[in-house]
Amino acid sequence: MNMLMSITVLWAVITVSFIIVMIYRASLSNHETDQLFLNETTPSSVHQENDEVVRRLNSLAPICKGLGGVTILLTLLAGGMWIVHTLPTN
Numbered sequence: 001m002n003m004l005m006s007i008t009v010l011w012a013v014i015t016v017s018f019i020i021v022m023i024y025r026a027s028l029s030n031h032e033t034d035q036l037f038l039n040e041t042t043p044s045s046v047h048q049e050n051d052e053v054v055r056r057l058n059s060l061a062p063i064c065k066g067l068g069g070v071t072i073l074l075t076l077l078a079g080g081m082w083i084v085h086t087l088p089t090n
Contacts, residue, residue: 003081004078004081004082004085007077007081008078011071011074011075011077011078014067014070014071015071018067018070018071021063021064021067024060025060025064028053028056028057029057031049031053
């Protein structure tokens with residue numbers, strides 16, 4: 001049962017990290033503009049700011065996918081271990 005507890009604690013840490021990264025990603029995507037109309041009157045800082053937000057979102061994509069995948073695998077592992085431990089007792 002000690003192994004199940006350590007897997008559960010690891011799952012909780014990874015899942016909380018995943019949720020925090022997803023909340024950060026959502027707050028960044030609120031600042032991204034879907035359409036950016038550039039003309040002579042548009043300041044270049046608007047374009048640079050949007051490019052910076054897009055760059056940050058693109059750098060977060062592999063982290064989100066990785067943490068999500070690890071969360072799913074640990075969920076399946078912890079669920080399987082729980083079933084294996086409780087099945088013989090019933």
